[in-house]
Amino acid sequence: MQKLTREEYSSEALQRRVRSVTFFKDLYQLDPAQYELVLSLSEFERVKAGDMVMERGDIDGKLFFLLKGQIAVYNEEGQQSLNVINPGEVVGTISMITGRERSATVKAESNAILLGLEHKYFRDILDHSLININTKLLAFRMIVHNIRWTLEMNKMKDPQHPLVPRLLKMPIQTGTKDSQEELEFLLKQSKMLAELLCEWNDTVVPSQSEVA
Numbered sequence: 001m002q003k004l005t006r007e008e009y010s011s012e013a014l015q016r017r018v019r020s021v022t023f024f025k026d027l028y029q030l031d032p033a034q035y036e037l038v039l040s041l042s043e044f045e046r047v048k049a050g051d052m053v054m055e056r057g058d059i060d061g062k063l064f065f066l067l068k069g070q071i072a073v074y075n076e077e078g079q080q081s082l083n084v085i086n087p088g089e090v091v092g093t094i095s096m097i098t099g100r101e102r103s104a105t106v107k108a109e110s111n112a113i114l115l116g117l118e119h120k121y122f123r124d125i126l127d128h129s130l131i132n133i134n135t136k137l138l139a140f141r142m143i144v145h146n147i148r149w150t151l152e153m154n155k156m157k158d159p160q161h162p163l164v165p166r167l168l169k170m171p172i173q174t175g176t177k178d179s180q181e182e183l184e185f186l187l188k189q190s191k192m193l194a195e196l197l198c199e200w201n202d203t204v205v206p207s208q209s210e211v212a
Contacts, residue, residue: 001051004044004113014044017067018115021088023142024065027135034135042117047071053091053106053114060102062116063092069112074105084109093143096123097194103201125183133183140186147193154200163200170196 028035073083096119175181
């Protein structure tokens with residue numbers, strides 16, 4: 001992957017692509033200063049069609065938001081495409097939550113642009129000195145939604161899977177919204193969902209696979 005120059009990533013066209021991602025759009029509307037801060041901590045990267053974005057077994061600390069183009073998740077042999085990622089979607093949530101190595105190989109299907117953001121800025125849910133609590137709430141809501149959506153797609157494909165009852169019994173938030181309590185719940189819920197998805201992916205070859 002090749003990093004974009006400051007002139008390239010400051011262009012209005014690219015900024016519009018960033019704000020088309022739900023997390024960044026919501027952050028821009030909620031707190032423009034935090035939006036600019038998160039962007040300053042991120043890196044724009046360009047990949048060519050056929051290039052590797054990540055490999056199964058890799059250990060790194062980034063979430064990737066796809067801004068342009070298409071990337072695809074491949075099976076262990078790297079030959080069969082299991083899932084296509086489209087602009088606006090995020091990859092890497094499972095690694096962030098579980099701390100595990102990447103569980104899938106991802107390649108660019110076309111020339112693409114991604115925005116990479118280090119996990120470390122979000123993992124500590126008690127320290128809000130840099131990334132504030134509202135930004136972290138947006139991030140963890142996104143992560144929970146992303147993992148749950150993948151599990152729901154798996155459930156639709158295989159409604160009799162033995163792990164479906166655990167998905168249906170996942171706890172829901174009942175505490176104070178927009179609070180530290182909610183953030184702690186979202187972290188707990190994301191870990192439960194991530195572990196469930198990892199178990200699910202270990203038992204079947206999914207048609208929808210979370211990139212980790």
